[in-house]
Amino acid sequence: MTLTGQDPALLRRLNTTAVLRALHGVEGATLTELVKITSISRATIEDVIASQPDLVEEIAPKPGDPRPVGRPAKRLRFRAEAGHVVGLDIGPHKVLALTADLKGTIIDTRRSLVDPRAEPAARLAAARSVVRRSLRAAGVGPGGVRALGVATTGVVDPVAGKVVVSDRLPGWAGLDLAGSLTGLSVGPVLVGNDTNLAALAEHWAGAARDAQDVLCLLVGRSIAAGLLIGGKLYAGRNGAAGEIGVMRAFGWYTALDRFLAYGDDDPAGGSSSRDAAERVFEAVRRGDPQAAAIVRAFARDLAKGVGAAVLTMDPELVVLGGGLSGAGELLTGPLREELAEFCLFPVRVEASTLGGRSVALGAVRLALDHVEHELFDV
Known part of the structure; x- marks a missing residue:
């Protein structure tokens, strides 16, 4: 792609995503390090940082750190706590919710047992309850949840968020699962098959990395x-x-x-x-x-x-x-x-x-993929 002066909005977007992606991938970086990573000028990086106060901040020196000679280099970090995602595993015998920050660090885990014979209304009520309890424990309000990933047994239409076929959960086939869980996130509710999302988790953080x-x-x-x-x-x-x-x-x-x-x-x-x-x-x-x-x-x-x-x-x-x-x-x-x-x-x-958390972790990864697409893709 050739960029010209007629493409200022696109150029700003490219620079912003490059800087955010670079910071997201490290614990912290100086301006000089960001110039090397992104091949973007120092002045442009400073402009990007100034435009993203919610996602980028300066790392304050820790008490007891040695004081450098001269003016210390400013170190910056990606604010993973600026937003959260939730991964929800809805199974025959349990519902499990994991709340994570924008780097995928799990902040809280909540689990509730459910009767395998439970009707959809009762199972959904348990799912909503376990998500809300996890968010409260993590100190996160629904407004801070950028995406909710949901894993469930059966064949799922991921676009519509509906369960197409399910023979393990009573009354589950035909359920609009995404629509049933709206209100738990300001972002989308994304639905996937439990085994598929377990595979995604293994690739992200398990045996298939x-x-x-x-x-x-x-x-x-x-x-x-x-x-x-x-x-x-x-x-x-x-x-x-x-x-x-x-x-x-x-x-x-x-x-x-x-x-x-x-x-x-x-x-x-x-x-x-x-x-x-x-x-x-x-x-x-x-x-x-x-x-x-x-x-x-x-x-x-x-x-x-x-x-x-x-x-x-x-x-x-x-x-x-x-x-x-x-x-x-x-x-x-x-x-x-x-x-x-x-x-x-x-x-x-x-x-x-990954043990019994693999499905819920896959739901976290599904939600993170959506958020990272919004943040880093042009």
Whole structure:
């Protein structure tokens, strides 16, 4: 692009975004350092700083810092606290809200349990409540929330903010989720599928930081998959990419049931598959061969769908997230071995490092992406 004197507004915007982006990426910088980073003149940088008092401020010297000889260089910083985003995970059994500043630092975490049989009104009320409690704890009013990211199970229309298909939450299909949560943010309410946003979180702050093509699994009370291609979420034409579990031939619907029979004289006694899985993995650690055989059979079931996805997208990495990711190598090892049986090339398989916050963190990243687009894109 060639800029001329006829483009002053565009030139100001380019300079402003370059300076803000540079400051956003560091803890602090002097004017001289900003000139080197941005290749913009000192005088222009000073004008930009003067025009952005809400987002840029001078760093005051700390008590006890050595005093330099002569006039000290002015150090500037990006005011991450000038705005906030919220990431909200609405699941069958819980709602989880994370409040973060504009650099993604988590300021507060709030969680509430919900009945998996709850109707939409009750689930939405719990979601609104947990967001408000998190904002109060963080000292942030709704006017300070620049975007709210929301993750939920099912197929989602991210443009309309509606749940298109959902078989896990009663009455959830067809819900205008974005519209139902307006008022919690002065910015937009952005909605995404929970597994897709977990993949986004892994790429941002988890096991997939060094990978661009990633298959992310959430394995807990159910099994689902999300895709990153070229470091970007891939949802497909209808938002249903990665919904491998709907093909019952892959066995994902019943795979978790394998854990229920272990050490339970009454398999119908109410034990959840996740609780049973934890018992099985604990037994594997003790060297129980029956438990090891159950894990191997579960990995074989899992590998049917994972292998189909791996052969389709040829990813660099498979990330195992969700409640069972805590098993680590006890599960990733057998899965890796099962995939090697029929995949053309070896694929890395790693457990998530984000635990139960991965989905909510992905919702934070979704909101931050929107805010950073507003701040830094021309």
